Amino acid sequence: MKFDVVPHPNPTDPAQIVEVLKNPGFGTNFSDHTAVIDWTAEAGWQNARVEAYAPITLDPAAAVLHYAQEVFEGMKAYRHSDGGIWTFRPFANAARMNRSARRMALPELDEQDFVQSLEQLVSADRDWVPSGEGEALYLRPFMFASEAFLGVRPAKEISYRVIASPAGNYFGGELKPVKIWVSRDYVRAAPGGTGAAKTGGNYAGSLLPQQQAAEKGCDQVLFLDPLHDNAIEELGGMNVFLVTDDGRIITPELTGTILEGITRDSVLQLARDRGLTVEERRITLDEWEAGVNDGTITEVFACGTAAVITPIGELLDGEKTIASTGTGEVTQAIREELLGIQTGAVEDRHGWMHRLA
Numbered sequence: 001m002k003f004d005v006v007p008h009p010n011p012t013d014p015a016q017i018v019e020v021l022k023n024p025g026f027g028t029n030f031s032d033h034t035a036v037i038d039w040t041a042e043a044g045w046q047n048a049r050v051e052a053y054a055p056i057t058l059d060p061a062a063a064v065l066h067y068a069q070e071v072f073e074g075m076k077a078y079r080h081s082d083g084g085i086w087t088f089r090p091f092a093n094a095a096r097m098n099r100s101a102r103r104m105a106l107p108e109l110d111e112q113d114f115v116q117s118l119e120q121l122v123s124a125d126r127d128w129v130p131s132g133e134g135e136a137l138y139l140r141p142f143m144f145a146s147e148a149f150l151g152v153r154p155a156k157e158i159s160y161r162v163i164a165s166p167a168g169n170y171f172g173g174e175l176k177p178v179k180i181w182v183s184r185d186y187v188r189a190a191p192g193g194t195g196a197a198k199t200g201g202n203y204a205g206s207l208l209p210q211q212q213a214a215e216k217g218c219d220q221v222l223f224l225d226p227l228h229d230n231a232i233e234e235l236g237g238m239n240v241f242l243v244t245d246d247g248r249i250i251t252p253e254l255t256g257t258i259l260e261g262i263t264r265d266s267v268l269q270l271a272r273d274r275g276l277t278v279e280e281r282r283i284t285l286d287e288w289e290a291g292v293n294d295g296t297i298t299e300v301f302a303c304g305t306a307a308v309i310t311p312i313g314e315l316l317d318g319e320k321t322i323a324s325t326g327t328g329e330v331t332q333a334i335r336e337e338l339l340g341i342q343t344g345a346v347e348d349r350h351g352w353m354h355r356l357a
């Protein structure tokens with residue numbers, strides 16, 4: 001697909017970019033440009049372009065504002081020592097966005113066009129990619145129903161966009177185990193629902209339980225599947241892993257109510273490479289608690305693009321605290337290897353990295 005590059009009328013001063021990159025934070029600063037592709041039912045995908053980042057004009061009747069017809073992706077671009085800007089498994093994100101799009105009755109975008117949109121944006125905004133340890137340019141591709149129409153049917157006008165935001169080291173350098181609140185009042189997803197799609201509504205529904213978690217002094221929420229003996233599902237935006245004392249690594253199987261994390265898939269591969277026995281199956285909260293108490297479960301961690309891998313310290317279930325370990329050896333080793341591959345410090349055996357610019 002051919003992208004037009006519309007020059008920015010008033011680009012950020014390079015010294016100002018350097019200033020922003022000194023303290024990138026997360027999700028508050030945005031690069032100068034955005035990649036855009038329009039879609040209509042009649043013409044399909046068209047008008048691919050890179051243009052100045054700016055507010056969007058939407059009709060108040062735009063379908064996304066009423067019926068939440070939208071999907072998104074999240075990935076990171078790293079500045080490597082070879083001078084290139086690289087990202088991790090972008091074709092996996094492209095394929096997942098299309099799976100999400102199918103579920104939300106949105107059009108699919110050719111995987112090559114998806115990856116090209118990232119290349120075009122990062123080429124225009126390469127100065128916005130930070131170079132500090134653990135820092136990256138966070139890329140947020142998303143697609144939404146822009147058609148002005150209040151009837152309930154798939155929209156005939158869709159906008160696909162990519163924005164980019166410099167992201168600092170998630171943990172400020174130190175790996176601190178997080179405290180998790182078990183949600184007994186709410187579920188994240190249900191059989192046949194939208195749990196496997198990366199769509200905003202899943203996040204909207206997780207905000208109230210997240211608020212409860214914060215009130216209890218917890219960082220994040222663990223969702224359960226009450227239809228299956230309270231099997232563990234995932235956190236609001238991260239998948240969960242348990243490590244045993246006899247070399248097994250266990251994660252909930254993909255049943256349609258869990259989001260298929262690309263980090264999850266990569267952790268499974270790296271665990272196999274290390275000779276760990278991988279189990280994708282239902283695991284209940286009771287099994288987790290019993291395993292922590294009798295010492296057979298030695299480590300628990302969560303994973304996703306934003307934080308990569310973060311150890312789970314404590315699990316709070318009502319008044320009961322299920323204490324886990326701190327940062328275990330397996331958690332630490334897989335995290336270092338994965339981060340090493342992403343930042344270019346460790347050999348990319350699986351061909352996961354893709355140069356964007």
Ligand SMILES: *Cc1c(COP(=O)(O)O)cnc(C)c1O
Binds near residue numbers: 074234
């Ligand atoms: C994005 C997301 C994840 C993590 O996926 P990655 O591809 O590893 O970033 C996990 N759970 C939910 C609900 C998500 O939206």
